[in-house]
Amino acid sequence: MVDPALRLFFEPCCISVVGASRRVNSPGFVVFSNLLENSRRGLLGAKVYGINVKGGEVLGEKLYRSILEVPDDVDHAVIIVPAKYVPGVMDECGRKGVKVATILSAGFSEVGNVELENKVKEVADNYGIRIIGPNGLGIYDPYTGMDTLFIPKVKDVDGKKEINLARPGKGFIAFLTQSGALGGALLDYLTGEELGISRFVSWGNKIDVEESEMMEYLAEDPHTRVITIYVESLKENGRRIFEVGREVTKKKPVVVLKGGITEAGARATLSHTASLAGNIQIYYAAFRQMGAVIAEGILDMLDKAKALAFQPPSRGDRIGIVTNGGGPGILVADAAESKGLMVPELSDGSKVYLKKYVEEGVIPGIATFANPIDISGTATDEAYVAATEVMLNDKEIDIVVVLALHHPPTISMDMPQKILGLVRDYRKPVVVMDIGLMGISNIIRRFFDRHFIPSYTLPERTISGVCGLVEYGRILRRGGVLDEYLDSWEPPTKISDMS
Amino acid sequence: MVDPALRLFFEPCCISVVGASRRVNSPGFVVFSNLLENSRRGLLGAKVYGINVKGGEVLGEKLYRSILEVPDDVDHAVIIVPAKYVPGVMDECGRKGVKVATILSAGFSEVGNVELENKVKEVADNYGIRIIGPNGLGIYDPYTGMDTLFIPKVKDVDGKKEINLARPGKGFIAFLTQSGALGGALLDYLTGEELGISRFVSWGNKIDVEESEMMEYLAEDPHTRVITIYVESLKENGRRIFEVGREVTKKKPVVVLKGGITEAGARATLSHTASLAGNIQIYYAAFRQMGAVIAEGILDMLDKAKALAFQPPSRGDRIGIVTNGGGPGILVADAAESKGLMVPELSDGSKVYLKKYVEEGVIPGIATFANPIDISGTATDEAYVAATEVMLNDKEIDIVVVLALHHPPTISMDMPQKILGLVRDYRKPVVVMDIGLMGISNIIRRFFDRHFIPSYTLPERTISGVCGLVEYGRILRRGGVLDEYLDSWEPPTKISDMS
Numbered sequence: 001m002v003d004p005a006l007r008l009f010f011e012p013c014c015i016s017v018v019g020a021s022r023r024v025n026s027p028g029f030v031v032f033s034n035l036l037e038n039s040r041r042g043l044l045g046a047k048v049y050g051i052n053v054k055g056g057e058v059l060g061e062k063l064y065r066s067i068l069e070v071p072d073d074v075d076h077a078v079i080i081v082p083a084k085y086v087p088g089v090m091d092e093c094g095r096k097g098v099k100v101a102t103i104l105s106a107g108f109s110e111v112g113n114v115e116l117e118n119k120v121k122e123v124a125d126n127y128g129i130r131i132i133g134p135n136g137l138g139i140y141d142p143y144t145g146m147d148t149l150f151i152p153k154v155k156d157v158d159g160k161k162e163i164n165l166a167r168p169g170k171g172f173i174a175f176l177t178q179s180g181a182l183g184g185a186l187l188d189y190l191t192g193e194e195l196g197i198s199r200f201v202s203w204g205n206k207i208d209v210e211e212s213e214m215m216e217y218l219a220e221d222p223h224t225r226v227i228t229i230y231v232e233s234l235k236e237n238g239r240r241i242f243e244v245g246r247e248v249t250k251k252k253p254v255v256v257l258k259g260g261i262t263e264a265g266a267r268a269t270l271s272h273t274a275s276l277a278g279n280i281q282i283y284y285a286a287f288r289q290m291g292a293v294i295a296e297g298i299l300d301m302l303d304k305a306k307a308l309a310f311q312p313p314s315r316g317d318r319i320g321i322v323t324n325g326g327g328p329g330i331l332v333a334d335a336a337e338s339k340g341l342m343v344p345e346l347s348d349g350s351k352v353y354l355k356k357y358v359e360e361g362v363i364p365g366i367a368t369f370a371n372p373i374d375i376s377g378t379a380t381d382e383a384y385v386a387a388t389e390v391m392l393n394d395k396e397i398d399i400v401v402v403l404a405l406h407h408p409p410t411i412s413m414d415m416p417q418k419i420l421g422l423v424r425d426y427r428k429p430v431v432v433m434d435i436g437l438m439g440i441s442n443i444i445r446r447f448f449d450r451h452f453i454p455s456y457t458l459p460e461r462t463i464s465g466v467c468g469l470v471e472y473g474r475i476l477r478r479g480g481v482l483d484e485y486l487d488s489w490e491p492p493t494k495i496s497d498m499s
Numbered sequence: 500m501v502d503p504a505l506r507l508f509f510e511p512c513c514i515s516v517v518g519a520s521r522r523v524n525s526p527g528f529v530v531f532s533n534l535l536e537n538s539r540r541g542l543l544g545a546k547v548y549g550i551n552v553k554g555g556e557v558l559g560e561k562l563y564r565s566i567l568e569v570p571d572d573v574d575h576a577v578i579i580v581p582a583k584y585v586p587g588v589m590d591e592c593g594r595k596g597v598k599v600a601t602i603l604s605a606g607f608s609e610v611g612n613v614e615l616e617n618k619v620k621e622v623a624d625n626y627g628i629r630i631i632g633p634n635g636l637g638i639y640d641p642y643t644g645m646d647t648l649f650i651p652k653v654k655d656v657d658g659k660k661e662i663n664l665a666r667p668g669k670g671f672i673a674f675l676t677q678s679g680a681l682g683g684a685l686l687d688y689l690t691g692e693e694l695g696i697s698r699f700v701s702w703g704n705k706i707d708v709e710e711s712e713m714m715e716y717l718a719e720d721p722h723t724r725v726i727t728i729y730v731e732s733l734k735e736n737g738r739r740i741f742e743v744g745r746e747v748t749k750k751k752p753v754v755v756l757k758g759g760i761t762e763a764g765a766r767a768t769l770s771h772t773a774s775l776a777g778n779i780q781i782y783y784a785a786f787r788q789m790g791a792v793i794a795e796g797i798l799d800m801l802d803k804a805k806a807l808a809f810q811p812p813s814r815g816d817r818i819g820i821v822t823n824g825g826g827p828g829i830l831v832a833d834a835a836e837s838k839g840l841m842v843p844e845l846s847d848g849s850k851v852y853l854k855k856y857v858e859e860g861v862i863p864g865i866a867t868f869a870n871p872i873d874i875s876g877t878a879t880d881e882a883y884v885a886a887t888e889v890m891l892n893d894k895e896i897d898i899v900v901v902l903a904l905h906h907p908p909t910i911s912m913d914m915p916q917k918i919l920g921l922v923r924d925y926r927k928p929v930v931v932m933d934i935g936l937m938g939i940s941n942i943i944r945r946f947f948d949r950h951f952i953p954s955y956t957l958p959e960r961t962i963s964g965v966c967g968l969v970e971y972g973r974i975l976r977r978g979g980v981l982d983e984y985l986d987s988w989e990p991p992t993k994i995s996d997m998s
Contacts, residue, residue, distance in 0.1 A: 025908045106876075111865045151906045155939055163938025165906055179826020181876060184906045185934030189956065192936020230826065259826055264842030265833035267869050268825065297834065297959040298934070326767065327678020327729065327758055334764035335796065343763030366610045370766050377605075377680060407650045407664055407683045409524045435684030435797070437691020439662025440654055457688065460796040 005130050006209065006217045008100045010141045010199055012046045012076030016067045016098075018089050019080035019105075020050030022058050027104065027150035028080050031138075033059055034147050035078070044145030047072060067096050075099045078138065078148050083107030086134070087119045094127025102148050103133035109205055110135050121207050135204030137180040140187065142170045142197060143223050151184055163188075171196020172225035172309040172492055174218050176211065178232045179259065180204060186230075186298070194449065195306055198223040210236050212244040219248045225309045225492060227252060228301055229292075232259045232269040238286065245290030250481050253308040253472045256287050257295040291475045293468055303461045304468030310452040311429040312489045313473035315482070318342045319466055320397035321372035322387045324379045325405045328435060328459065329372035332401060335463040341470060343371050350394045357386045371397075377408045381415040385422055392426045398473075399429045399466055404448070404455075406440050413440075416447045423453065427486065429469050431455075433462040452492050504629050505708065505716045507599045509640045509698060511545045511575030515566045515597075517588050518579035518604075519549030521557050526603065526649035527579050532558055533646050534577070543644030546571060566595050574598045577637065577647050582606030585633070586618045593626025601647050602632035608704055609634050620706050635703030636679040639686065641669045641696060642722050650683055662687075670695020671724035671808040671991055673717050675710065677731045678758065679703060685729075685797070693948065694805055697722040709735045711743035718747045724808045724991060726751060727800055728791075731758045731768040737785065744789030749980050752807040752971045755786050756794040790974045792967055802960045803967030809951040810928040811988045812972035814981070817841045818965055819896035820871035821886045823878045824904045827934060827958065828871035831900060834962040840969060845870050849893045856885045870896075876907050880914040884921055891925045897972075898928045898965055903947070903954075905939050912939075915946045922952060926985065928968050930954075932961040951991050 015035060021028030036059060038044035049070045052063040064070050067077060067089070077098045079089055083105050093101055101124065108117035117134070124131050132138060138148030147167070154161040168190040175190075175197060177183040183202035190197055198221065201214060211229060218224045227248070234241060248254060260269035261280045287294060293308070295301035319341050323329030333343045346354075346369055354373065357363040363383045367375045373391070375383040384402070391400045402419060405411075423430045432448045432455040434441050445455035456462040476482040514534060520527030535558060537543035548569045551562040563569055566576060566588070576597045578588055582604050592600055600623065607616035616633070623630050631637060637647030646666070653660040667689040674689075674696060676682040682701035689696055697720065700713060710728060717723045726747070733740060747753060759768035760779045786793060792807070794800035818835050820842065822828035832842045845853075845868055853872065856862040862882045867873045872890065874882040883901070890899045901918060904910075922929045931947045931954040933940050944954035955961040975981040 107865075152908050155905075155908075155912065157912050157939065157942060162942060166935070166937040177826070179824065179829070181822075181824020181904060181906070182826030182830070182934075185824070185827060185904065188935030188937050188940055232826070232829065259829040259833065262833045262836030262842075264836050264870065265829045267844075268829045268832050268867075268871050268873070298830065298957050299959060323680075325678065325680020325684070327676070327681030327731070328684060330678070330731065330758040330764045330767045331681070331797065333767050334758065334761045337761030337763050343761075345766075366606075368767075371763065372767050374767070405680060405684065406654075407680070409651050409654075413654065413656050435681075436665070436687030438665040438687050440656065441687055443656060443661060458797050460798060 002213065002216045002220065003130060005099045006213065008075045009102065009132055009139055010146050011144050012146070014047045014049070014072050014074045015076045015078060016049045016051050016070055016074045017078045017080065018051040018067060020052050020058060020063055022056060025152050029058070030152055031078055031080055031104070031148050031150045034149070034153070036061060038145035038147060049074070067092050067098070070096070073097060077101045078104065080104040080150060083113065083116060087116070087123050090120055090123040090129065094123065094129060098129055100130045102138040103131055104136065104138050104148060104150055106135040108134050117205065117207055124208065131208035132201060132203050133205065134207065135180070137183050137202035140167060140197070140200040142167065149184065166191035169196045170223070171198060172223065173197055173228055173305045174199045174221070174224040174226070175228045176201045176203070176214055177230040178204065178206065179230060182230055189298070190302070193302065194446065195302065206235060212236060212241040215248045215254065216244055219251045225252060226305045227254045228257070228305050229254065230257045230259060242286055242290040245292065249291030249475060250479050250485070253468070254292045255295050255301050255304050255308070255468070256292040257298065257301045258283055258287070291479060293471045293475070299461065300464045303456065303464035307431060307454045307465035307468045308472055310454045310492060311431070311469055312427060312486055313476055313482070314399040314429050314469040315473055316398035317470045318344050318396060318398045319401055320391035320394060320399070321401045321403065322375065322384065322391055323372045323403035323405065324375050324377055324384070324408060324411070325403065326374055328403050328405060328433070329374055331459040332403065332433065332462060333372055335459045336466065339463055339467050341463070341466065344396055346371050346373070347394055347396050350390045353390045354387070362386045378410055379408070380410045381412050381418050384415055385418050388419055389422055392423070392428050399431070399469060401462060401466060402430060402432050404432050404434045404444055406434055406444050416444055420448070420451050420453065431462055431465045433457070433459065501712065501715045501719065502629060504598045505712065507574045508601065508631055508638055509645050510643050511599070511645070513546045513548070513571050513573045514575045514577060515548045515550050515569055515573045516577045516579065517550040517566060519551050519557060519562055521555060524651050528557070529651055530577055530579055530603070530647050530649045533648070533652070535560060537644035537646060548573070566591050566597070569595070572596060576600045577603065579603040579649060582612060582615055586615070586622050589619055589622040589628065593622065593628060597628055599629045601637040602630055603635065603637050603647060603649055605634040607633050616704065616706055623707065630707035631700060631702050633704055633706065634679070636682050636701035639666060639696070639699040641666065648683065665690035668695045669722070670697060671722070672696055672727055672804045673698045673720070673723040673725070674727045675700045675702070675713055676729040677703065677705065678729060681729055688797070689801070692801065693945065694801065705734060711735060711740040714747045714753065715743055718750045724751065725804045726753045727756070727804050728753065729756045729758060741785055741789040744791065745978070748790030748974060749978050753791045754794050754800050754803050754807070754967070755791040756797065756800045757782055757786070790978060792970045792974070798960065799963045802955065802963035806930060806953045806964035806967045807971055809953045809991060810930070810968055811926060811985055812975055812981070813898040813928050813968040814972055815897035816969045817843050817895060817897045818900055819890035819893060819898070820900045820902065821874065821883065821890055822871045822902035822904065823874050823876055823883070823907060823910070824902065825873055827902050827904060827932070828873055830958040831902065831932065831961060832871055834958045835965065838962055838966050840962070840965065842870050843895055845872070846893055846895050849889045852889045853886070861885045877909055878907070879909045880911050880917050883914055884917050887918055888921055891922070891927050898930070898968060900961060900965060901929060901931050903931050903933045903943055905933055905943050915943055919947070919950050919952065930961055930964050932956070932958065
């Protein structure tokens with residue numbers, strides 16, 4: 001049973017920013033002004049009050065000297081005062097009836113102030129206040145307008161305002177991170193990749209709400225289709241997270257990136273969030289046991305999450321590749337087998353169909369029918385559709401990779417639409433690659449992404465996506481729920497329908 | 500001794516496009532019109548003549564019925580007629596006194612027409628004509644304006660012309676590729692990454708000029724600082740390429756990406772360029788023996804090439820990391836150790852200096868002095884400079900990675916300039932990372948790149964760059980020439996000075 005208070009972290013009715021400041025670009029100013037702006041623009045359905053012991057006014061809003069003076073019920077306190085004042089502030093929050101607190105302040109156990117941190121937790125427990133933080137960036141939620149990111153949105157560069165910390169739009173991927181710096185960087189990266197986000201939580205020392213509880217919450221969250229987690233250390237009871245995790249991963253994929261997996265990395269975590277990374281093999285064994293998909297790096301995490309957000313898990317590890325370019329097809333096949341996937345030869349049945357298409361002039365005579373099917377650089381849209389259809393129908397292929405290489409003049413801009421029309425009729429996962437970063441390459445990938453066929457720029461990234469779908473399928477099968485999961489799997493609906 | 504004719508592939512005086520066509524977007528039209536445009540605009544210092552058996556006119560230029568009719572000496576023939584006509588065309592080229600031919604036509608050994616291919620080679624040998632191709636995209640050279648890429652530059656998308664095949668600008672990286680499709684895709688990718696190119700050669704079946712000879716040529720090429728090669732199979736004498744390679748790699752780094760390293764990949768090469776990929780272990784052993792840096796994928800190849808183009812090779816594998824964000828620092832340390840690099844603890848001397856900086860208020864008191872040095876999110880530009888200086892002076896650190904994470908308001912836009920000013924005084928290689936794809940993240944990375952400090956978006960990519968420098972340093976040491984190489988190493992000069 002998930003604590004219903006968790007909803008208030010993302011959808012509060014009334015927020016107090018304790019430590020709201022007049023000093024432009026200071027954290028207290030940034031958080032207060034962002035929340036206020038979102039509230040005024042109707043993006044955030046909550047009233048926002050600023051608290052500053054000195055009183056005064058910011059952006060036309062009165063600052064209250066204490067949360068106790070706020071003429072309204074407050075359910076969510078965002079706290080950004082120096083660490084030593086936090087216990088006192090928490091006590092006032094308790095007396096005010098605050099339900100949840102996002103503590104952004106740093107200066108607790110990560111710099112040795114364990115006692116102060118324990119004190120904060122103690123006060124919170126007395127009043128039953130739930131905490132995210134301290135020592136994190138807090139929360140960003142594009143669906144509700146909740147935003148405690150205290151880093152300036154823009155900086156002046158030669159008199160022009162340039163994006164300092166970008167906010168991705170609405171999406172399907174939740175991201176929970178122990179590192180605020182990584183969290184901020186990831187938001188910037190996600191925006192550039194045009195991957196949206198559902199809920200973002202940067203919880204630093206995570207002294208209260210942590211992985212198991214948040215995973216349970218997100219398992220029921222309608223906006224979240226994939227949960228991604230950056231973790232340096234687990235603080236909670238090991239058994240609990242793996243028991244909860246096992247249930248959550250039967251409902252939604254969880255992708256975990258572990259920081260501190262080497263000696264140097266582990267040494268660094270010790271000074272970072274006051275946590276020893278622990279024996280990495282034990283961590284990995286445990287993550288695997290709970291049914292998490294393990295990420296090998298940031299890009300691998302994002303590429304897996306994207307595929308898992310858009311496509312159903314794969315029934316097996318046999319991939320079929322369609323290409324009109326030899327080299328790219330070879331590199332995808334290499335990347336696949338290097339990751340332990342199978343790239344089997346085509347079945348005889350498929351070869352018969354392909355030969356028929358050649359006879360009918362749909363597929364060029366110089367095409368080759370190994371796996372990859374290489375329809376050659378002279379192939380048309382129709383050859384793509386025909387070859388992809390054969391792969392989709394081949395019972396010995398579990399997942400299809402279409403290399404939608406757009407360069408040849410024989411490929412029209414309708415090719416993506418035609419492939420999309422075909423793919424819709426099958427429940428077999430499909431992933432697309434078009435190498436390049438310019439013009440039509442971007443247009444083609446964006447089209448596929450917007451129709452929830454995950455597309456990638458490179459063989460290694462494409463295979464990350466494929467591995468995500470294969471690995472999650474394997475996890476569901478091991479849990480005995482793959483068929484059930486696939487029966488009820490639905491593709492995402494357009495973001496605009498969801499918000 | 501390199502055949503002096505090779506220069507004519509990139510810098511001809513007079514070109515004939517055999518197979519010039521009036522049909523817009525056909526290969527014969529694209530090549531002829533691009534070369535003509537470059538010549539008319541003064542980018543290409545060569546006359547361009549079109550040859551078409553039917554005669555006629557294109558873009559105001561007369562088409563000659565045979566190369567023999569051209570009223571000028573022709574040194575470079577670009578051939579793009581159906582395969583069966585190529586031997587005849589080559590014979591005419593020989594009679595005309597052509598020195599080099601770029602054969603773009605397909606339909607030779609890659610589709611089983613081995614005899615036809617042999618015939619072409621025989622005619623060429625009779626006349627001493629050197630060949631690049633057939634079955635490739637040929638040549639692209641941003642310094643000389645030579646451009647035989649027969650894929651349309653743009654395509655119409657909803658009435659707007661969008662880039663179909665992008666051309667990167669002038670740079671330091673040469674790329675030789677057996678796959679045309681991969682070559683085209685790479686050009687597009689390089690453009691997006693704002694990485695320039697020096698010489699691009701897509702030679703498909705490479706029946707004449709091949710790796711050893713072109714490497715020798717590029718070793719003396721003033722524009723090329725790094726040679727990158729995509730190879731599915733080597734056709735030439737194994738001993739020769741490794742003897743030549745051993746000499747070339749003492750002068751310039753060579754990065755090799757091998758296609759067909761798995762069973763499925765190798766099967767695909769067989770149908771692709773009519774070449775069996777061969778035993779991959781033998782290939783790798785041979786590449787290592789010749790002193791090539793091995794790439795694990797496209798991105799790894801580009802990231803290594805970028806570092807090698809900008810920075811000196813590393814004397815050893817001990818990396819020092821400076822960061823203001825804990826998580827990103829941990830992930831870089833993890834990526835480094837996972838690749839076999841050392842991330843040693845700091846020397847006592849360095850710790851003394853760092854403590855002094857803390858006492859002086861330059862570095863925040865909460866900074867931690869393991870490796871990574873984490874100067875914390877409250878650090879200023881000066882803290883970055885101080886910590887980086889300590890790493891540069893530490894004799895137990897061979898290569899420095901600066902995580903120039905730009906988010907905190909305490910970091911100014913002058914930080915990159917300040918780090919650059921410092922780094923210039925040392926001969927120790929430096930690599931930079933700033934995660935993100937938006938606004939200031941791009942501005943900061945572009946600044947570093949333009950000043951030849953290679954910058955990356957992600958930990959895994961950063962470590963690819965580092966590995967390139969470490970690996971090449973190791974190769975030079977093994978060859979007994981590291982000191983000599985480093986003594987004469989010069990940073991790149993601005994592209995504008997070179998062209």
